[in-house]
Amino acid sequence: MADLRFDGKVVIVTGAGAGLGRTYALLFASRGAKVVVNDLGGGRHGDGSSSKAADDVVEEIRRNGGTAVADYNSVIDGEKLIKTALDNFGRVDILINNAGILRDKSLVKLTDQDWDLVHQVHLKGSFKTTQAAFPIMKKQNFGRIIMTSSNSGLYGNFGQANYSAAKMALIGLAKTVGIEGARNNVYCNVIVPTAASRLTEDILPPEVFNELKPEFIAPVVAYLCHDSCQENGSVVESAGGWAGKVTLVRSNGALLRSSIQDGVTVEKVAQNWDRITDMDKAGTFGAIQEVTGALIENLEGLKTSDVSQAQDSPDVFDFTNRDTILYALGVGASLANNNELKYLYESHEEFSVLPTFFILPSLQAVFSSDINMGAAIGKTIDLSQVLHGEQYLEVVGELPMDGQLFQKLELVEVLDKGSGAAMIINVDSFDKNNNLIVKNQLVSFAVGAGKFGGPRQGTKTIPCLNKPSRTPDLSITHKTSIDQAALYRLSGDRNPLHIDPNMAVMAGFETPILHGLCSLGISVRSVLSAFTGHDTSLFKAVKARFSKPVVPGQTLRVDMWRDGNRIHFETVVVETNQAVITGAYVDLKSIKMPPQANKLSAEGLKSDAIFEFIIDQVKADASKAKSIGGVFLYKITKNGKEVKQWTMDLKNAKVYQGTPESKPNTTLTVSDEDFLLLAEGKLQPQQAFMKGKLKITGNIMMAQKLAPLLKANAKL
Numbered sequence: 248m249a250d251l252r253f254d255g256k257v258v259i260v261t262g263a264g265a266g267l268g269r270t271y272a273l274l275f276a277s278r279g280a281k282v283v284v285n286d287l288g289g290g291r292h293g294d295g296s297s298s299k300a301a302d303d304v305v306e307e308i309r310r311n312g313g314t315a316v317a318d319y320n321s322v323i324d325g326e327k328l329i330k331t332a333l334d335n336f337g338r339v340d341i342l343i344n345n346a347g348i349l350r351d352k353s354l355v356k357l358t359d360q361d362w363d364l365v366h367q368v369h370l371k372g373s374f375k376t377t378q379a380a381f382p383i384m385k386k387q388n389f390g391r392i393i394m395t396s397s398n399s400g401l402y403g404n405f406g407q408a409n410y411s412a413a414k415m416a417l418i419g420l421a422k423t424v425g426i427e428g429a430r431n432n433v434y435c436n437v438i439v440p441t442a443a444s445r446l447t448e449d450i451l452p453p454e455v456f457n458e459l460k461p462e463f464i465a466p467v468v469a470y471l472c473h474d475s476c477q478e479n480g481s482v483v484e485s486a487g488g489w490a491g492k493v494t495l496v497r498s499n500g501a502l503l504r505s506s507i508q509d510g511v512t513v514e515k516v517a518q519n520w521d522r523i524t525d526m527d528k529a530g531t532f533g534a535i536q537e538v539t540g541a542l543i544e545n546l547e548g549l550k551t552s553d554v555s556q557a558q559d560s561p562d563v564f565d566f567t568n569r570d571t572i573l574y575a576l577g578v579g580a581s582l583a584n585n586n587e588l589k590y591l592y593e594s595h596e597e598f599s600v601l602p603t604f605f606i607l608p609s610l611q612a613v614f615s616s617d618i619n620m621g622a623a624i625g626k627t628i629d630l631s632q633v634l635h636g637e638q639y640l641e642v643v644g645e646l647p648m649d650g651q652l653f654q655k656l657e658l659v660e661v662l663d664k665g666s667g668a669a670m671i672i673n674v675d676s677f678d679k680n681n682n683l684i685v686k687n688q689l690v691s692f693a694v695g696a697g698k699f700g701g702p703r704q705g706t707k708t709i710p711c712l713n714k715p716s717r718t719p720d721l722s723i724t725h726k727t728s729i730d731q732a733a734l735y736r737l738s739g740d741r742n743p744l745h746i747d748p749n750m751a752v753m754a755g756f757e758t759p760i761l762h763g764l765c766s767l768g769i770s771v772r773s774v775l776s777a778f779t780g781h782d783t784s785l786f787k788a789v790k791a792r793f794s795k796p797v798v799p800g801q802t803l804r805v806d807m808w809r810d811g812n813r814i815h816f817e818t819v820v821v822e823t824n825q826a827v828i829t830g831a832y833v834d835l836k837s838i839k840m841p842p843q844a845n846k847l848s849a850e851g852l853k854s855d856a857i858f859e860f861i862i863d864q865v866k867a868d869a870s871k872a873k874s875i876g877g878v879f880l881y882k883i884t885k886n887g888k889e890v891k892q893w894t895m896d897l898k899n900a901k902v903y904q905g906t907p908e909s910k911p912n913t914t915l916t917v918s919d920e921d922f923l924l925l926a927e928g929k930l931q932p933q934q935a936f937m938k939g940k941l942k943i944t945g946n947i948m949m950a951q952k953l954a955p956l957l958k959a960n961a962k963l
């Protein structure tokens with residue numbers, strides 16, 4: 248990078264007789280600027296004056312081949328300093344307000360004089376010099392002004408009430424000067440230095456003092472004054488060879504009234520104090536207009552009672568792809584299955600969020616609400632009694648990939664189930680434009696809290712549905728990990744019941760149990776895998792009852808029955824053969840059998856998907872396939888025309904597009920539509936043959952043996 252020079256520029260540095268000011272003056276001069284070295288030559292308490300300090304620095308600059316003049320005026324006479332620059336160099340481009348004094352005393356001991364003198368030099372001095380230089384800078388369309396603040400101003404410091412007040416005031420001054428000058432390329436910034444100087448020599452310990460050379464700070468100030476630097480209205484802290492920008496931060500805050508008609512009470516403030524002061528989601532504002540904008544938004548929100556404006560509400564659900572990926576891992580999505588990379592990798596071209604993730608906002612809303620089942624039924628209920636009873640989720644709007652959802656929650660009914668009490672809660676989630684995105688209904692079951700005299704049957708509870716009486720059309724098994732609950736709980740439900748052995752015993756279980764929503768997530772993922780080829784956009788709704796607990800490490804088998812676009816399912820623990828999720832169903836927009844099972848192209852042919860589904864089955868049941876053995880050739884015809892050939896090499900559990908290498912035992916020729924029926928087990932090969940729908944050449948017995956494979960259990 249080329250040297251950043253200040254040739255032709257005229258710089259005024261106030262308080263330049265020593266310390267930081269002197270270092271600034273030397274640096275600017277060494278880089279081609281003409282420098283006005285201002286120093287009253289007073290003591291650090293503002294007493295006395297002498298021309299020596301400024302003269303010495305001017306002399307040093309000249310010795311080094313630079314150009315400088317001395318100025319001995321007080322900064323309070325700001326216009327005189329500017330006159331010195333104009334008289335000697337004909338212009339002024341850069342003004343460094345650096346002069347300062349200390350009059351440290353604890354608050355009670357401060358005299359008016361201590362207060363006034365410190366304010367005069369720091370604040371009024373900076374104002375006067377700046378005011379005098381400003382029109383000149385604006386006219387020439389260039390100016391850089393620096394104010395000098397202090398950490399004492401930003402954070403306060405014992406014994407420096409006068410000084411810290413003046414130092415903070417300089418930040419306000421700089422910001423306004425920056426705003427007023429911006430149009431004319433006149434920028435004003437603040438430096439917050441910690442340097443070894445006259446002001447700090449007996450305040451800082453020697454080892455720190457020695458590392459705080461002004462030479463480490465001067466380049467930061469010089470850069471802020473260069474015409475290439477576009478920073479304006481900023482506060483930059485620098486010390487010991489480090490620099491950083493300082494901004495004010497504001498918490499997200501809390502609305503203290505829920506509509507424009509409401510008042511604010513002291514109690515409301517007290518109740519909301521934690522949220523008012525919660526800095527977790529704190530942010531910065533770039534300009535006063537942004538602060539006003541936020542205020543107007545809040546007021547608008549109150550007027551319309553728009554949920555999206557209730558940014559402060561506890562039921563705002565914030566999420567990023569980190570949350571959706573963590574959730575997918577929690578419900579067992581795995582790289583072991585190629586098709587699930589899209590749930591786990593945010594840069595995947597089909598990156599998807601599992602729809603059951605959208606139950607989480609409702610659970611968070613329930614957890615942070617003040618709904619109290621005990622109060623509703625006149626009993627005391629503790630957390631150890633509460634189990635997740637049922638869940639309903641329905642997608643209404645377009646599911647976002649990240650962002651915020653705003654929840655509206657309603658306790659709809661509390662039922663007396665005899666052995667327990669069931670509390671039914673509806674939670675609707677909206678996006679920031681107030682569009683309804685998902686509807687959830689949660690049923691919370693408090694064991695042992697029944698017999699309170701309430702109704703047994705609900706009128707608003709979304710019912711479960713009985714499974715069909717035939718054997719399942721398809722089953723998928725998933726072995727949960729011993730750490731399943733430990734992982735799943737990171738998605739928001741940290742109920743100790745799922746991890747703490749003592750809590751589990753208190754709740755009447757031998758060991759911690761799995762979250763109901765984790766088993767549900769696994770089950771719905773299986774349904775999506777089998778009936779949509781992991782196309783989450785086809786998901787509409789799910790309803791399920793948690794009938795028995797699951798222990799992490801157990802194997803879940805999801806039995807599925809297709810009924811049009813509705814998939815009934817029941818989840819069974821294989822080890823105990825106990826149904827743990829019952830009465831459950833997933834509604835889909837349409838059915839799409841798994842594509843891309845072995846990277847075969849679909850080319851829009853319906854039977855491709857089916858075929859790939861069969862491939863999955865064959866692969867999953869490789870041992871069965873091998874026991875059947877043989878090589879089959881499938882020919883699919885559309886409108887009497889052969890459109891595709893597939894080979895199933897069962898001996899090697901291999902399926903591929905095209906003709907077989909060895910001679911096939913059996914060739915099946917079938918239409919696209921009938922292939923679908925065959926694959927679904929709705930048409931048996933034998934029947935198809937009899938009806939002339941399936942032309943079989945070769946070994947018909949072999950063809951029949953294929954039928955069970957078409958309905959074989961796949962393993963996820």
Ligand SMILES: CCCCCCC[C@@H](O)CC(=O)SCCNC(=O)CCNC(=O)[C@H](O)C(C)(C)COP(=O)(O)OP(=O)(O)OC[C@H]1O[C@@H](n2cnc3c(N)ncnc32)[C@H](O)[C@@H]1OP(=O)(O)O
Pocket residue numbers: 613633634635636637664665666667669672689690691692694703704740742744760761762763764792793794795796797
């Ligand atoms: C607000 C939502 C969030 C709440 C916080 C959730 C926090 C989470 O961290 C908690 C969890 O995830 S817990 C883990 C998941 N849940 C479970 O494991 C519960 C498993 N279910 C059971 O053990 C029993 O069904 C059991 C114990 C629930 C009931 O069994 P029984 O007492 O034996 O009842 P039963 O005799 O079979 O039936 C009596 C009446 O109750 C109805 N019922 C049964 N199970 C229900 C259930 N799961 N949900 C709702 N109602 C249920 C029956 O239908 C019957 O009523 P009716 O005669 O009117 O039909």
